[in-house]
Amino acid sequence: MDSIITNLFEDQLSLVEESKEQIKKAYKIDNRPWVVGYSGGKDSTVVVQLIFEAMLEMKKEELTKKIYVISSDTLVETPLIINSINQTLSRIQTEAIKQDLPIETHKVKPLYENSFWVNIIGRGYPSPNQTFRWCTDRLKIDPSNQFIKEKVSDFGEVIMVLGVREDESISRGNNIRSHSIEGNMFMRHSTLSNAYVYAPIRKFSLDDVWNYLLQCPSPWGDDNFELHKMYQDSSSGECPLVVDKSIKESAGSCGNSRFGCWVCTVVNEDKALSGFIQSGEDWMKPLLNFRNWLASIRDDRTRRMKYRMNGQTYIREVKIELDRDEVAWVIIPKKGGREKTRIKFDDYTKVPKLELASYLKENKIDLSAPEDTDFLIEYTETGLEGEEMLKYGQLGLGPYTFETRNEILQRLLAVQATVVHPNDPYYEVITKDEMKVIREIWFKEGVWEDEVSNTYRKVFAKELDFEEDNQAIISSDQISDLELLCSEYNIDLRTVKKLINLEQKFAGYKFRRGINEEITKVLKQDYLHL
Numbered sequence: 001m002d003s004i005i006t007n008l009f010e011d012q013l014s015l016v017e018e019s020k021e022q023i024k025k026a027y028k029i030d031n032r033p034w035v036v037g038y039s040g041g042k043d044s045t046v047v048v049q050l051i052f053e054a055m056l057e058m059k060k061e062e063l064t065k066k067i068y069v070i071s072s073d074t075l076v077e078t079p080l081i082i083n084s085i086n087q088t089l090s091r092i093q094t095e096a097i098k099q100d101l102p103i104e105t106h107k108v109k110p111l112y113e114n115s116f117w118v119n120i121i122g123r124g125y126p127s128p129n130q131t132f133r134w135c136t137d138r139l140k141i142d143p144s145n146q147f148i149k150e151k152v153s154d155f156g157e158v159i160m161v162l163g164v165r166e167d168e169s170i171s172r173g174n175n176i177r178s179h180s181i182e183g184n185m186f187m188r189h190s191t192l193s194n195a196y197v198y199a200p201i202r203k204f205s206l207d208d209v210w211n212y213l214l215q216c217p218s219p220w221g222d223d224n225f226e227l228h229k230m231y232q233d234s235s236s237g238e239c240p241l242v243v244d245k246s247i248k249e250s251a252g253s254c255g256n257s258r259f260g261c262w263v264c265t266v267v268n269e270d271k272a273l274s275g276f277i278q279s280g281e282d283w284m285k286p287l288l289n290f291r292n293w294l295a296s297i298r299d300d301r302t303r304r305m306k307y308r309m310n311g312q313t314y315i316r317e318v319k320i321e322l323d324r325d326e327v328a329w330v331i332i333p334k335k336g337g338r339e340k341t342r343i344k345f346d347d348y349t350k351v352p353k354l355e356l357a358s359y360l361k362e363n364k365i366d367l368s369a370p371e372d373t374d375f376l377i378e379y380t381e382t383g384l385e386g387e388e389m390l391k392y393g394q395l396g397l398g399p400y401t402f403e404t405r406n407e408i409l410q411r412l413l414a415v416q417a418t419v420v421h422p423n424d425p426y427y428e429v430i431t432k433d434e435m436k437v438i439r440e441i442w443f444k445e446g447v448w449e450d451e452v453s454n455t456y457r458k459v460f461a462k463e464l465d466f467e468e469d470n471q472a473i474i475s476s477d478q479i480s481d482l483e484l485l486c487s488e489y490n491i492d493l494r495t496v497k498k499l500i501n502l503e504q505k506f507a508g509y510k511f512r513r514g515i516n517e518e519i520t521k522v523l524k525q526d527y528l529h530l
Contacts (some may be wrong), residue, residue, distance in 0.1 A: 015208060022185070024054050024058055024259075026200070027054070027055075027062075028409050029185075031064065031065055032065070032155065032158055033065050034051075034066060034158070034276065035151060035158050035159070036069045037161070039085075040085040042213060042231065043165060043209060045213065045222075045224070045227060046163060048092065050212075051404065052101070053216075055102075056101070056219065063101065065102065066103075067102060067103045068147075068151065069104070069105045069106070070147055071105075071107050072143060073085075073109045074110065074116065074117045074139040075109060075434075076139075076263045078273065079284070079287075079424070083423055083424060084147060087143060090105075091220040091221050092220045093105045109143055110138055112431070112436075115138075115434050118437045118438055119134070119138065120405075121408050121409050122438035123309065123440040124309070124401070125400075126397070126399070126400065128265055129265065129266055135261070148160065149192070154377055156194065156313075157194045157195070161193075163199075163201060164202060164207075164269055165199075165203075165205075166202050167206065211233060212226060224357070262288075262291065263287075263290075265291065265295040270288060273291065286415045287415065287429070288401060293411070302370050302371060302372045304399065305397070306367040309399055313396070314396040315395065315396065317393045318330040318376065329342045329343065330344070330345050350375070350392070351375050351377055356377060367395065367399065368494065373395055376394065377394065378391075378392055379391055379392075379393065402447060406451055409435075409452065416430065416459075417460060436452075439452040439453070444498075446494050446501065448497070495523070499519065502522065
């Protein structure tokens, strides 16, 4: 028995030594700097630790190029994880300076204009799901790629070093192999020119990862046993640093892991937050409750506008089923496995597609209002055999209504007022900079009253210290007069506000190039011409 254990230990040491020798060889092969992705999880920790140890074993004169260790902060990271990442990056940097290693740590973040809350609350994006996962590009891929592009600009080419393993999943293994060239350590990045990928632990198994971490102490002083403890009772792994749009689907959602965004709505159940709460972190319960509420309202038609952000409308077919009593039911599916809605077909008003515009006008239906449109659009389509098929549909959903966006902000600020982070007295669920961008977006949409400040005051009973950079164009009395005039002449108020905003945007310019195109874009929105 002792000999078996000894052999296993020796095999593990052999794998580690072989990996470090390969890292040394890969490092010395050219002058291209390395950008190492660190997510705070087991695989990326192994990669950074192996590189750090390999650098310590090399001669000083061989350490000729920079190694940048970058971590992605989406601004909605699970609070305990981002704290841990911050501490680790600081320790890595401190120890690297102490050991005179060419290692720099950096944290990349999305621009506030692209943050999760600016897109949800400011622009009204529905929360992400499997078919509309807009968050990965904006929050993770784009900030990381921007850092890489800057290094490409400085050095010509870079090597991305990632903690990806072939045995993580079938799709991940197939993806790694499809980008590999036999005999070549580096894989060409599929979307970034002049960037290459190096995966030093691609052949590691899960056991190899944990054996190494628990047998080899962290060179910068972290406790790998604490990392192991974080993974206990968790059903999946870390949220990797994704830098490639072509593999973001194989990377999967991180809501089932303990290393991801606390507000992830791509999954039905957030095991990340639940795992921490079950481990005694009760202070996170308001975060989980908010996340569950946000996921629950996504497909609520009363909370969504009935046209897209560019004003485009579309019809979404509904399925009609007969029950045992020959009663027709309209079946409205819900995303993410949530229970579908069944409404009696006879309870709907049926409106022929060609009569839709007059129906909306006669019934004074506002497609941006919270009320749902309780009618079905009747239309025909030509089948494969040339036959005419009668179909029914609803107006497709667009962004959240303004009322819902304001409610999301109010509830989020209430969470901020409630949550007390045990290790970070300055913890915020939404930043002032994000609220400022939201305020600017709402202003451009014609919300001229300062609703962000009003909502903040309602929650915290104090003023939000905004500089007065976006004063309303007209007074509240004038806004009321404008609303009455638009109603009297049956003109869309939002369109008028957008045109007034355009006039302000171009005011003062001697040559107002582009204003005609901007006006045309506003006036050609689909919902105005139904």
